Amino acid sequence: MWFVREGDTTLVCGRPGARTVAHFAAHPKVAFHLNTDKEGGSVTVLVREAAADPNFPPAPKMPAHLKKCRKGIRELKMTPEDFVKNYSAEIRINPLGLRGW
Numbered sequence: 001m002w003f004v005r006e007g008d009t010t011l012v013c014g015r016p017g018a019r020t021v022a023h024f025a026a027h028p029k030v031a032f033h034l035n036t037d038k039e040g041g042s043v044t045v046l047v048r049e050a051a052a053d054p055n056f057p058p059a060p061k062m063p064a065h066l067k068k069c070r071k072g073i074r075e076l077k078m079t080p081e082d083f084v085k086n087y088s089a090e091i092r093i094n095p096l097g098l099r100g101w
Helices: 019-026 063-075 080-086
Strands: 002-006 009-014 029-035 043-052 089-100
Touching: 002 063, 009 019, 009 043, 019 043, 019 089, 029 089, 063 080
Parallel strands: none
Antiparallel strands: 002 009, 009 089, 029 043, 043 089
8 A cells, every 4th residue: 555645635546456445445433653752752643434436536546645756656665657557446535533542
């Protein structure tokens, strides 16, 4: 799963058929956990609702997504075109609430 924030929305690209993608489809209310420090001592939990988005722009047309993921794409020895082909399950996650500790 690869993600980037767009305002309050989180845009996620996943592999079609991946368990996480199937889980989002079956259980659209999700909790998205993010460490807010390097040690993981502070955690922000975004309570969200996930849905497939047919209008989601492909990664090469999303400069913020490619900028954030470029290093990871290179480390996987992929091109942006490979990324789009392999991570084509496009999901939009909208906010419902927030928790943290």
